[in-house]
Structure formats: structure tokens, C-alpha cells
Amino acid sequence: MTAQDNAVYIHTMERLLPIVQELSASRDLPTVMDIVRHSVRDLIGSDGATFVLRDDDFCYYAEEDAITPLWKGNRFPMTDCISGWVMLHRTPAIIEDIYTDSRIPLEVYKKTFVKSLAMVPIKTNEPIGAIGSYWGQIHNTTFEEVKVLQVLADTAAIAMDNIRHQDIIAVKAKQLEAAIDSTMFAVAKMVEQKDLYTSGHQRRVAHIALTIARELGWDEKRCEAVFRAGIVHDIGKIGIPSELLAKPAKLTACELALVKTHPEAGYEILKEVPLLLPMAKIILQHHERLDGSGYPCGLQAPDIFPEAMILAVADVFESMISHRPYRPALGVDAAISELTANKGLLYDEKTVDALVRLVDEKGYQLPL
Ligand SMILES: [Fe+2]
Structure with missing residues (x-):
């Protein structure tokens, strides 16, 4: 890493800290998704970001922020989309050229601006979703960029767990x-x-x-x-x-x-x-x-x-x-x-x- 890269990385980490704090304090899922989709583009400088939720055997593209529309509101079978691959393999997908990667359903991607992408699972042990970042030009995703994505995904996972527990407590309190x-x-x-x-x-x-x-x-x-x-x-x-x-x-x-x-x-x-x-x-x-x-x-x-x-x-x-x-x-x-x-x-x-x-x-x- 050059000195300049290092300075950029430190600056990104400094910007990431308040976002992590805000995300951890979120009390509902729309807020979590909103923070994540904006932060991905702001911090990494990508052209698009999506927030995907696992819905049984489907990937639900729940939220997005992109230069032109991607798939917000759509559902794809887990086996037919890259977010499904990420969740099933419990590992990030870093794809520099989507046209040369066999995991990509090209017919779906051809209609979009996407040339490169990076996607990480939300909850590595038992993924409940994924966060994606997209570029309109060939982009060599760095280790640091993946790390930022994973920090956002891990924090989103904690926030989503907290929200779920709060919902359970609220139901129990009502019953009581x-x-x-x-x-x-x-x-x-x-x-x-x-x-x-x-x-x-x-x-x-x-x-x-x-x-x-x-x-x-x-x-x-x-x-x-x-x-x-x-x-x-x-x-x-x-x-x-x-x-x-x-x-x-x-x-x-x-x-x-x-x-x-x-x-x-x-x-x-x-x-x-x-x-x-x-x-x-x-x-x-x-x-x-x-x-x-x-x-x-x-x-x-x-x-x-x-x-x-x-x-x-x-x-x-x-x-x-x-x-x-x-x-x-x-x-x-x-x-x-x-x-x-x-x-x-x-x-x-x-x-x-x-x-x-x-x-x-x-x-x-x-x-x-
Ligand atoms: Fe009385």
C-alpha cells in the first residue's frame, strides 16, 4: 500500500466510525438499509449499491442506490444470482469483469450498467442477506474496499439482530x-x-x-x-x-x-x-x-x-x-x-x- 493509499484508507476508516455507531443504534430495518446503501457508495465511490435479504430460497433485492435502476423489489432464486452465491458459500464475491465470470447470470446483467462488482454476506455463519457494490467501469476492488463492505455488513447484522430481539420483547410485553x-x-x-x-x-x-x-x-x-x-x-x-x-x-x-x-x-x-x-x-x-x-x-x-x-x-x-x-x-x-x-x-x-x-x-x- 502506498503512502497515499494508506492516507485514503485511514480517512475512510475515520468516516466509517460514525456510520457504524449510527447503524448500531438503528431501531428499524428501513433505517439500516438506508444507511448501508448510502454509505457503500459514499465510502467506496461505487456507482451502485444494493441491500439484499434472504427470503427462503430467494434473494430479495430490498433496497438500492445506483446511477440507474438495478433490481429493487425483485426476487431471484438463490441459485441464479450472485448474492445467492455469496450467501450459499458464506464468502464475498469479488468480480472484476462480470462478462468473464461464470457465476454471473449475464442475461440479467446485460441490461444494467454493471461491469464490476463486489458483494459480501450479512452474517458470515448463517447469511441472512448480502450487501453489493457495483461499478460501471472495470474496477479492481481492493482488499480495503472489501473490508469496508464487510464492516458495514457485520454491523448491519448486529443491528438486525437487535431489531429482531426488540420486536420479540415488544410482543412479549404486549402479552404480559x-x-x-x-x-x-x-x-x-x-x-x-x-x-x-x-x-x-x-x-x-x-x-x-x-x-x-x-x-x-x-x-x-x-x-x-x-x-x-x-x-x-x-x-x-x-x-x-x-x-x-x-x-x-x-x-x-x-x-x-x-x-x-x-x-x-x-x-x-x-x-x-x-x-x-x-x-x-x-x-x-x-x-x-x-x-x-x-x-x-x-x-x-x-x-x-x-x-x-x-x-x-x-x-x-x-x-x-x-x-x-x-x-x-x-x-x-x-x-x-x-x-x-x-x-x-x-x-x-x-x-x-x-x-x-x-x-x-x-x-x-x-x-x-
Ligand atoms: Fe377510594
Whole structure:
């Protein structure tokens, strides 16, 4: 290698480094292919580049960047194309003159600008694709150029593996979420069977809280977390005698004190499941009030989770518009008046405003 060649090689390697970093951090296949096809032409100075994926017994030319179109979107049998040869032999193909190489299906190549090519497998052990580089003039591919191609292919392989694992994890997480949801619904039913007067209360609170969170512009994951917390927010009532929950009269101070243990009881139940700990913490705070007058901890504004503030507003609203054993339903107007009169004092202002907007301006239909 001459001194000039060496300088070019070092310069290419310096340009390759950020590309490798970008490629490794890619989170989807189109991005991987996009980076590779541009980088091949930029780094090697070729006239075309393709990204080929193995599709059973076919080579799928998934992406390309070339001076004139090559085969993007086409599929060829593994045994009939050079990328298939590369994958089947698990080794690069370096072809200086395609018209003198028996591996080349000339009828296909005659219609293209290609005179020389270099192709390397993606994953040498068990190829899942190939990266190709093409020249319109006879080109003597150097060892360094092949090395650059192979680094791109190896990095693409790692990125594709990462993407596949992330996809598997995402599917598993969805399955787990679905399992948790059905368990939560079952648990909610258990509590509500014990306390018939609040049957459906948790579901309705969850629905109201979810709608408020969306109105506040929260991202969907966080909205879903609020919904899930709502579904079981009174789970701690499972430890309170049914007669007390259904008592058709005002509770004594002693009885009230017992009912007020339900946020902590709910927290104690849910915190045992590590995945449910964040939900347990929200539930613990759903009777806290901004001025510290709530229970069980008498927390004040900055220490109360926004999720718990939403649940608090949804809980008060739903309770006031519903019939209770000790009083008839008070109605939407009374509920909105109570929340509005105490917004910024007991209840979070933005949360109350969001609910008022939903009810007064956006025709929010309360869940049955
Ligand atoms: Fe409650």
C-alpha cells in the first residue's frame, strides 16, 4: 500500500466510525438499509449499491442506490444470482469483469450498467442477506474496499439482530400487559362483588381518568397506566366489612377511619408484584388532596403524583354523580361545582379544567 493509499484508507476508516455507531443504534430495518446503501457508495465511490435479504430460497433485492435502476423489489432464486452465491458459500464475491465470470447470470446483467462488482454476506455463519457494490467501469476492488463492505455488513447484522430481539420483547410485553389487564379486571370484579353499591365505580373512574389524561395531552402509555390504576384503585376495600361499605347511613368516626385504610391496604396488596409497584404508589395517593387534608399521608401538591391527582378528580366526580347507600346521586352540576370551587385548593387545577372542558364543551359521554 502506498503512502497515499494508506492516507485514503485511514480517512475512510475515520468516516466509517460514525456510520457504524449510527447503524448500531438503528431501531428499524428501513433505517439500516438506508444507511448501508448510502454509505457503500459514499465510502467506496461505487456507482451502485444494493441491500439484499434472504427470503427462503430467494434473494430479495430490498433496497438500492445506483446511477440507474438495478433490481429493487425483485426476487431471484438463490441459485441464479450472485448474492445467492455469496450467501450459499458464506464468502464475498469479488468480480472484476462480470462478462468473464461464470457465476454471473449475464442475461440479467446485460441490461444494467454493471461491469464490476463486489458483494459480501450479512452474517458470515448463517447469511441472512448480502450487501453489493457495483461499478460501471472495470474496477479492481481492493482488499480495503472489501473490508469496508464487510464492516458495514457485520454491523448491519448486529443491528438486525437487535431489531429482531426488540420486536420479540415488544410482543412479549404486549402479552404480559394483556395478562395483567385481565387479572386486574378479575380483581376489580372481586372487590365490586363485595361492595355492590360501588359496582362499576372503578371501571367508570378508570374511564373518566383515561379521558382526562388524554385531554391533558399525556402520551398513550401514561394514559393507559392511569386507566389500569383506576380499574383497581379501591382494591383495598376488599379488607373492609361489606356491611360498612353498604351502610345506608353516615359512618361513625371509627367506621370512617376503617374505610380510610383502603388506599394503604390496596398499596400493600399490589406492591408485592414488582411490575405493579408504580400502580400501587398511585393508588396509595388517590385520596390525597393538594392542601394536605387528604389521606392516608396528608401529602401536599408537589408530592402527589399527577396520576393520583387525576384519579382523585375522576373518583370524586364519579362518586357524586352516582347513587350511594347513604344518599341519592347528586348530579353532574353539583359534582362540577364541587370540583371547580376547590380547584387549586384540593384538586389539581388543570385536571379539573380538563374534566370541565370534556363535560361542558366536548360532549363527554359518561360510561355506564
Ligand atoms: Fe377510594
